[in-house]
Amino acid sequence: MEMVQTIHCPNCGSEAERHHLFTSQLTRTQCPSCDYLMVTCSRTGRVIEAYAPGVYPAAIASLPGVVHKPHPLPSHGSSARSQQSVAASRC
Numbered sequence: 001m002e003m004v005q006t007i008h009c010p011n012c013g014s015e016a017e018r019h020h021l022f023t024s025q026l027t028r029t030q031c032p033s034c035d036y037l038m039v040t041c042s043r044t045g046r047v048i049e050a051y052a053p054g055v056y057p058a059a060i061a062s063l064p065g066v067v068h069k070p071h072p073l074p075s076h077g078s079s080a081r082s083q084q085s086v087a088a089s090r091c
């Protein structure tokens with residue numbers, strides 16, 4: 001189940017989307033204008049994944065639990081495992 005809310009992007013102010021993913025208990029905010037992305041756990045409020053191009057990378061990097069590197073190559077076999085299922089299991 002999913003609910004989509006239209007918000008203003010905290011990064012560039014354009015119209016962005018906030019997806020409430022009830023099944024995985026995640027809230028995902030994404031902006032098509034500037035590629036802003038923020039995924040938080042709706043249960044604990046913890047930041048799972050965050051990406052804001054240009055504006056405040058230092059603030060993003062200082063968030064706890066955010067792995068600040070591009071998608072790494074899978075080191076042992078489970079390449080079919082999606083980014084999101086990994087994030088949900090940590091949540």
Ligand SMILES: [Zn+2]
Nearest residue numbers: 009012031034
């Ligand atoms: Zn934006």
